[in-house]
Amino acid sequence: MKKIFLILLTAATFASCSDDLENLNVNVKDPSNVPGEALFTSAQKKLVDQMMSTNVNDNVIRLLNQYWTETVYTDESNYDLVTRTIPEQHWQYLYKDVLKDLDQSATNITATPVGLTENPLDKQNKLAIIEVLNVYTYAILVETFGNVPYSQALNLNYKTPKYDDGLTIYKDLIARLNKAIINLNTGGKSFGDNDRIYSGDVTKWIKFANTLKLRLGITISDIPTEAALAQATVSSAAPLVFTSNLDNADLKYLTATPNTNPLYVDLVASGRSDFVPTSTIIDRMNTLNDPRRSKYFDSNMDDPTTPQIEYVGGENGASNSFANKTHITPTIQAPDFPGTILDYAGAQFLLAEAAERSLYGTPANAEAHYNAAITASILDWGGTTAEATTYLANPAVAYTTAAGTWKQKIGTQSWIAYYNNSFEGWSTYRRLDFPVLDAPADAVSGIPQRYTYPIIEQSLNKASYTAASSAIGGDAVETKLFWDKF
8 A cells, every 4th residue: 555655646746636526535545546647757856866876785786886875884885785685675676666556557448448639649648658668678677687487477377477488588678669650650648747757748668769769779788699680670760869968868856855856865864875986987087087077076075185176085895984075076976867768879880880780881881970979978978069069079088099999989978977977887887897897895796787587586496596596697696698699
């Protein structure tokens, strides 16, 4: 009942409500009676909350990817994922709070008759958008764990669901996404104000779906057996992806609890000082004279011994004095700062990869996409076109003169750009192997390439867990997943 109450509270706060007195007869304790639109709002918010969160019980990818490190309690910066059962929280949020609500939302919307004055395309669009978010969420689960429950997931008839092969799931997700894109029709509307990302704008959802499709195609592009699928997926999606920062998938948070950005909850409302940016990212951005430093970090480092240095990062994995290190920008700590899961800069980095891989265009096209990606990131953070031009003229940044292979150039710059979208940064790092990150001295493992499976699965679903663990090569954080082995 508590969950249903929160769903209704979230939807009521985020969206305008009907005053229809017939709603008084609805049994709000039964999920089947909750409006599908309200369940969609809840699932959408829970998804972005989990992807944005920096609560050490729920999401530590900012620490794994060495954007931030801890000050006093350093277990998670040293890759301890077990003590706080972090994988279990990620698993539960995505399956229970996102996928299950999306599933019930689709069921309820499907069961609701189309009114005589309603456009049937509205309903079709709603179901297609739900499917797009299903694909996104399952992709995150596969990229986090590897093999996961899929064909038997969400079905109460299966108390111990099997884990499906990660590549098989991924290929099915591409097929599902293709169908959803076909069903998105600009001749109809969708969720309106119940959609906190695009306010029901179907055109933008089409761009989101194709950007997601491009991302899926690039992810499998190193697998020799899937070359044809990668080519078809990337080439068909690329012309239809985001075209500006106005297309960014930003969930609009509010200034009042419980609808604030989770970073505000974790960094401000908590009253704690647990995190500082790492020297890993600050030193690299200092070296490049990156104009986003003043946007990413707060120049309030109070150490009197180094007054000439404006940005000083914390040592990754070590105890760090909060007062003596550069702090996280107050910008992202605002309660209504939006949460972004896919953006135009990321789409351009993916297109640069696609060009270098000759999946869409040729390597000669990569530089233009690389430049567009960096420019988009700088502008999205409030920088200027002049700053972007100056930065791109730096020989250490310019595509023709920056050090290393194309993977190093794109990998390094996309990692910087994904500072506030840590999962995308982690995925790009794993796929391209850049930038080079060193594990902390006291790390309990190598740099995580995946989350381990939830401990509870070993107890309650042991046979399926054991089979999955064996299939992926062992339930260790260092185990490379199917798309990352080449």
